[in-house]
Amino acid sequence: MASSSMEGSMPTMDEYEALLSTTDVELLKRAWRSEKAAPEILRYDFDLVGRVTEQLQLMEETVDEKSTSGADPLSLSLYQMDLDRTLFLLRSYLRIRIQKIEKYMFHIRKSDELWNRLSKGEKDFASRCIDDLKHHLEESVLSKLPENYQSVEKQSVISEEDDMVPEPRLDTFVLCRSKEYLSGIQLEDGPVEDRSKLFEMEPGVLYFICYKSIKPLVESGKIDLL
Incomplete structure (x- = not known):
């Protein structure tokens, strides 16, 4: 009777595969693939990045403990492999987003929808990039042009749209x-x-x-x- 109850609580193969597909590492992999393939910047996944960051800290602590306690080298290498893989995914996910911000920062900044897709750190980074680029262009090029052509976003003051701003x-x-x-x-x-x-x-x-x-x-x- 007890054996039957235990067997009934065991997950099926489909349930097990569904569980694996929804782990934070797998969710991060999906977010990384989507961000890499999308022409525009997607919404920053605050909750997922927060959970993965906490898991990375725990994984680093585990690797340190095992390396100092003389754990089995194979076991240690597997832990290190999981740590490296997860760290690569997170760094690559964030790097792709930074590259999009650098390319489309003016376009992102003028849209509340796109701007709100960024994390606080990304917003700070984008603001600094915009200010630095504007200052550089004004000092090196725009100040030497006629007044009607000194805009960073427009070819001239008569342009109806921001025709100098790259868009995805x-x-x-x-x-x-x-x-x-x-x-x-x-x-x-x-x-x-x-x-x-x-x-x-x-x-x-x-x-x-x-x-x-x-x-x-x-x-x-x-x-x-x-």
Whole structure:
């Protein structure tokens, strides 16, 4: 009777694989892949980065303890491998975001939606970059140009838009995979007559599609970029 109760509490293989796929390291890997593939900067995952940072501290403490206590070298190397892999993912995730900020800082700063996707540290970094670049351009180039051409964002004062500000190409095609069945997706590419057709996505199937068509679904976490 007791044996039957114990067996009933054991997770199935599908449940075990689902558990592995939702560990913080796996979630960080998904966030890293999506950030790497997305043409624009995505929302900073405060909770995930915080949890992973705490786990890294615990892993470093474990490696230090095992290295000083004469633990089995194989066991120590496995702990070190997990630590290095997680640290690489976190650093790469943050580095990709910094590169996007450096490239699109003026575009990000003028949009409240994009600005609020950044962490406090990223906002401070972006603000310093904008101030430093403006100062450098004003001192080295803009001050020597006619008054109508001294703007950092516009080619001239008569420009209606900030035509000197680089923006991400949202019409870029990306490889993606849906976590669930999705319908009613409006295509943003191809012939005009085809754009009225609604697109469907099956879970687990790979699709190569215009990022602009799935942008809201990526932001809501229903689609992972690869």
